[in-house]
Amino acid sequence: LAEVEGEGGGALKGMATVVAAVAxxxxxxAGVLEESLAPSPPLLLxxxxxxxxxxxxxxxxxxxxxxxxxRLKEFPRGARNYDLTDITQADLSKNRFSEIPExxxxxxxLESLSLYHNCLRSIPLAITNLQTLTYLNIxxxxxxELQSKLMKF
Numbered sequence: 001l002a003e004v005e006g007e008g009g010g011a012l013k014g015m016a017t018v019v020a021a022v023a024x025x026x027x028x029x030a031g032v033l034e035e036s037l038a039p040s041p042p043l044l045l046x047x048x049x050x051x052x053x054x055x056x057x058x059x060x061x062x063x064x065x066x067x068x069x070x071r072l073k074e075f076p077r078g079a080r081n082y083d084l085t086d087i088t089q090a091d092l093s094k095n096r097f098s099e100i101p102e103x104x105x106x107x108x109x110l111e112s113l114s115l116y117h118n119c120l121r122s123i124p125l126a127i128t129n130l131q132t133l134t135y136l137n138i139x140x141x142x143x144x145e146l147q148s149k150l151m152k153f
Contacts, residue, residue, distance in 0.1 A: 056082045063087055065107075068114070069094040075101035085109060093117050093137070105129050116140050 052070065059065035060082040067076070068091040075092075080103075089112045090104060097118040104113065105126035112135040120138055127133075 052076050053078055056084070059084060059087055063089070063109075065090040065092075067092050067095070071096055073097065075103040079103055088112065088132075090114070098122070100124055100127055102126055108132070111135065113137070 052067065052072075053076075055066055056076065056079055063086050065084065065087050072092070072095040074097070084107055086109050087107045088109050090107060090110055091114045092101070092104065093114045094117045097115065097120060099120060099122040100113075100115060102124055104110070105124060106129060108129065109132060110130050111132050113130070113133060114135075114137040116137045116139045118138075
């Protein structure tokens with residue numbers, strides 16, 4: 001992992017580029033992941049419904065997990081029914097996660113993880129399982145203390 005981007009600077013123990021911001025959006029902080037993933041489909045089905053299952057099926061084939069904008073509070077339980085070990089990019093942005101989902105921390109091939117616009121209050125120790133992670137986007141945190149802690153690493 002490389003440098004920490006956002007206010008404060010610092011390094012995140014050589015793990016990933018972390019994009020974090022509490023203020024207004026900045027083009028300088030815009031992440032590569034948002035540009036490389038297709039936009040999230042509108043929420044038409046209940047959380048965990050067929051739309052989520054279809055996204056998981058597609059991810060197992062493509063290596064790109066797109067669960068952004070689905071108002072999820074937890075990682076879909078149905079994900080355990082799919083082989084997601086080859087996922088390299090995951091978009092979990094614009095949801096309602098209070099912490100980085102533990103299940104996401106077991107996607108061992110993950111290189112890029114986007115969690116911006118969530119209500120993150122903590123980051124699990126299991127994130128260290130993501131040895132290939134090079135990009136972590138957690139900008140627009142609602143809890144500034146978490147950003148401050150990240151900038152001290």
